[in-house]
Amino acid sequence: MNVALFITCYNDTLFPSTGKAVVQVLERLGHTVTFPAGQTCCGQMHWNTGYQIEALPLLPRFVAQFEHAEAVVVPSSSCVAMMRDHYPMMAERIAAEGEDKTLPERVAKLLPRIWEFSEFLTKKLGITDVGAYYPHRVTYHASCHGLRGLGLGDGPLSLLKSVRGLELVEISNLEQCCGFGGTFAIKNAEVSSAMLAEKTQAVLNTGAEQCTACDNSCLMHIEGALHRQRTGVGTKHIAEILAHTEADAAAEANNPVEVTV
Amino acid sequence: MSRVPLDPRTAPSFQTAAKVLLGDAQLRKNVRHATDVIQNKRRRLVEEKHDWQQMRESGRQIRAHALQHLDIYLAEFERNFTAAGGHIHWARDAAEAQRIVIDLVKQTGTSEVIKIKSMTTEEIQLNNALEAAGVHAFETDLAELIIQLGEDQPSHIVVPALHKNRSQVREIFRKKMNLPNLGETPQDLAEAARQFLREKFLRVPVAISGANFLIAETGGVCIVESEGNGRMCLTLPETLISVVGIEKVLPSWQDLEPLIQLLPRSATGERMNPYNSLWTGVHPGDGPTNMHIVLLDNGRTDVLADHEGRQTLQCIRCGACQNACPVYRQTGGHAYGSVYAGPIGAILTPQLMHMEHSQSLPYASSLCGACYEVCPVKINIPEVLIHLRNKVVEQNGWYAPESLAMKAVAQAFLSEKRFRAAQRLGRIAESPLVKKRKQNKLQVLGQEEAQTPGWIGWLPGLLGGWTDTRDLQAMPKETFRDWWEKRNEKGSNRT
Numbered sequence: 001m002n003v004a005l006f007i008t009c010y011n012d013t014l015f016p017s018t019g020k021a022v023v024q025v026l027e028r029l030g031h032t033v034t035f036p037a038g039q040t041c042c043g044q045m046h047w048n049t050g051y052q053i054e055a056l057p058l059l060p061r062f063v064a065q066f067e068h069a070e071a072v073v074v075p076s077s078s079c080v081a082m083m084r085d086h087y088p089m090m091a092e093r094i095a096a097e098g099e100d101k102t103l104p105e106r107v108a109k110l111l112p113r114i115w116e117f118s119e120f121l122t123k124k125l126g127i128t129d130v131g132a133y134y135p136h137r138v139t140y141h142a143s144c145h146g147l148r149g150l151g152l153g154d155g156p157l158s159l160l161k162s163v164r165g166l167e168l169v170e171i172s173n174l175e176q177c178c179g180f181g182g183t184f185a186i187k188n189a190e191v192s193s194a195m196l197a198e199k200t201q202a203v204l205n206t207g208a209e210q211c212t213a214c215d216n217s218c219l220m221h222i223e224g225a226l227h228r229q230r231t232g233v234g235t236k237h238i239a240e241i242l243a244h245t246e247a248d249a250a251a252e253a254n255n256p257v258e259v260t261v
Numbered sequence: 262m263s264r265v266p267l268d269p270r271t272a273p274s275f276q277t278a279a280k281v282l283l284g285d286a287q288l289r290k291n292v293r294h295a296t297d298v299i300q301n302k303r304r305r306l307v308e309e310k311h312d313w314q315q316m317r318e319s320g321r322q323i324r325a326h327a328l329q330h331l332d333i334y335l336a337e338f339e340r341n342f343t344a345a346g347g348h349i350h351w352a353r354d355a356a357e358a359q360r361i362v363i364d365l366v367k368q369t370g371t372s373e374v375i376k377i378k379s380m381t382t383e384e385i386q387l388n389n390a391l392e393a394a395g396v397h398a399f400e401t402d403l404a405e406l407i408i409q410l411g412e413d414q415p416s417h418i419v420v421p422a423l424h425k426n427r428s429q430v431r432e433i434f435r436k437k438m439n440l441p442n443l444g445e446t447p448q449d450l451a452e453a454a455r456q457f458l459r460e461k462f463l464r465v466p467v468a469i470s471g472a473n474f475l476i477a478e479t480g481g482v483c484i485v486e487s488e489g490n491g492r493m494c495l496t497l498p499e500t501l502i503s504v505v506g507i508e509k510v511l512p513s514w515q516d517l518e519p520l521i522q523l524l525p526r527s528a529t530g531e532r533m534n535p536y537n538s539l540w541t542g543v544h545p546g547d548g549p550t551n552m553h554i555v556l557l558d559n560g561r562t563d564v565l566a567d568h569e570g571r572q573t574l575q576c577i578r579c580g581a582c583q584n585a586c587p588v589y590r591q592t593g594g595h596a597y598g599s600v601y602a603g604p605i606g607a608i609l610t611p612q613l614m615h616m617e618h619s620q621s622l623p624y625a626s627s628l629c630g631a632c633y634e635v636c637p638v639k640i641n642i643p644e645v646l647i648h649l650r651n652k653v654v655e656q657n658g659w660y661a662p663e664s665l666a667m668k669a670v671a672q673a674f675l676s677e678k679r680f681r682a683a684q685r686l687g688r689i690a691e692s693p694l695v696k697k698r699k700q701n702k703l704q705v706l707g708q709e710e711a712q713t714p715g716w717i718g719w720l721p722g723l724l725g726g727w728t729d730t731r732d733l734q735a736m737p738k739e740t741f742r743d744w745w746e747k748r749n750e751k752g753s754n755r756t
């Protein structure tokens with residue numbers, strides 16, 4: 001399959017390793033990955049913070065970049081939820097303002113071909129074993145947009161369960177938000193921190209070495225506290241765990257990964 | 262016994278109030294415990310209903326339809342309620358509603374009224390207005406009684422004293438009911454309340470209530486409750502005055518069918534409310550002989566006129582969104598500065614205030630969607646929050662610092678070249694703040710390049726909210742697109 005990768009603005013800037021891992025997994029499974037160079041941002045940050053006018057022009061830009069793709073894969077549930085929840089209405093609005101009458105139809109055609117990364121594997125390709133090896137104790141954080149926005153359900157868990165060597169431990173407050181919420185983490189930093197404290201406590205209670213998720217935004221938040229408290233527990237996007245193989249493990253054994261201080 | 266009511270016009274911002282409340286360990290423990298208990302009960306009862314999602318959808322459709330044709334159904338209700346012997350009064354705002362109620366009470370010649378728990382009368386601060394007019398109101402709902410005696414404020418729309426635990430309640434009763442030897446079992450407390458209230462039920466001739474639903478087709482009124490104290494107020498006094506928001510009307514009797522199932526399961530985790538009172542008009546020898554309904558607008562017509570905000574009025578006040586909300590869970594209800602706390606308050610209060618107050622409320626949410634998931638009438642609360650955020654941004658003007666920054670970022674997203682420049686600029690700007698890892702690198706590990714790009718422990722200005730409790734990973738040297746380009750230049754050299 002020909003897969004166009006929408007990396008998302010923050011993964012591009014802050015988490016390139018996730019993008020590399022997505023490419024690695026998809027190519028290992030025999031797919032061809034392309035990267036439309038003009039891509040930037042889906043508009044979520046502006047839309048959710050109340051800047052609709054600023055978010056609107058990003059829609060035609062996104063559509064132009066991706067409408068010819070066979071499938072679009074996005075390693076971020078919140079961005080996919082943004083597109084599914086709001087793009088149709090945004091397109092209608094742009095059309096109503098007389099700017100581009102074709103947009104609603106083009107969006108309607110494109111949306112069914114847009115997949116969150118784990119969803120692409122489990123729902124579109126119908127596979128759970130991607131040949132990964134990751135000999136660590138891991139817990140899974142169901143991000144709100146993955147859980148409620150996209151209804152990912154057990155999909156990501158079934159992928160993790162098929163990873164050889166991986167010990168999956170369930171977190172107690174799976175359905176509870178970690179308190180990130182984009183600009184919420186800054187505008188309501190105190191409440192956000194209180195929510196995060198409950199979440200990190202639950203992560204630590206699992207005894208996991210790594211907390212994984214389908215969203216680096218939540219992980220950046222959770223890891224921010226785990227690192228501040230020097231817990232030694234880290235976070236990793238699910239793609240990076242699924243990309244990991246026995247060869248990687250062997251390489252790491254010869255060349256140990258550095259300790260973060 | 263008058264108290265300072267929660268008033269959005271004078272309340273501090275959500276952030277400010279939340280900061281204080283987060284320091285109250287007892288309150289947070291009480292709120293966490295109570296919401297966990299109710300949520301678990303609700304979950305069990307929702308899971309046993311296989312048609313729950315269909316029922317939610319019919320609940321939504323009934324409420325949306327009623328609002329769509331509110332003018333017709335309100336007029337129909339007025340006709341039928343009047344024909345059945347009741348009197349209708351229309352109140353544009355809180356002041357007018359207060360005046361109407363005070364006049365009606367005064368006409369009866371009493372200086373005391375008993376009250377059924379009603380958030381609508383809390384909204385219009387009726388108790389204080391009555392007190393000022395020389396009329397004392399006795400709350401008869403156990404939780405409202407606790408709030409009233411404790412000179413406190415409601416923090417939840419279904420369980421107003423949810424932030425108090427049993428021993429705190431006992432202290433209030435001991436002091437205010439003058440019962441120095443009061444025990445601490447739930448039975449002791451219930452008995453004390455019973456003794457305190459019974460005498461008032463038998464003596465006071467006027468009751469004031471809200472209503473859960475009005476039925477246009479019959480002119481009927483519906484109140485559901487758990488304790489039976491409401492039933493006392495509805496049957497013993499001669500005069501009943503109900504203050505009801507205009508949005509509470511349902512077209513037909515049959516519409517109650519899904520709603521009266523959705524409400525108790527969502528609100529208290531019960532299959533059915535213990536007391537469901539439904540009455541139509543005046544019947545000699547049976548209940549009040551003098552019945553008034555004050556139909557309250559108080560901003561609702563404006564909410565109705567707003568296409569995107571309108572669904573807020575579908576609310577049946579079950580409080581499920583409050584119990585499910587991870588923000589409410591931390592702060593409790595008082596942080597919202599209004600009797601309507603939690604997610605429903607975050608969307609309802611600013612709208613009822615015509616967006617002139619409570620502008621911090623639309624941001625008091627991480628948009629996690631838990632409220633939408635549990636709402637029995639499918640109000641898309643996150644969508645309405647975002648809609649209201651737009652209004653706040655508009656109000657703040659383009660020259661607000663946040664607006665300028667957001668506009669600059671949006672500009673960068675419109676061109677790949679500008680976006681790349683912004684990424685480079687970001688890396689330069691953050692570099693003085695990054696704790697360099699290289700110096701800390703342990704020699705024994707012998708790696709050439711750091712694999713992770715170091716950490717930021719302090720950020721300036723508003724961004725400092727993040728680093729107060731969290732570190733931030735610095736930007737890696739190479740963006741994904743840089744890597745992709747290099748990789749394609751190298752051609753066959755694939756990872």
Ligand code: SF4
Pocket residue numbers: 527575576577578579580581582583605632635636637638639640
């Ligand atoms: S918004 Fe929905 S969940 Fe919240 S109180 Fe109203 S009906 Fe209940």
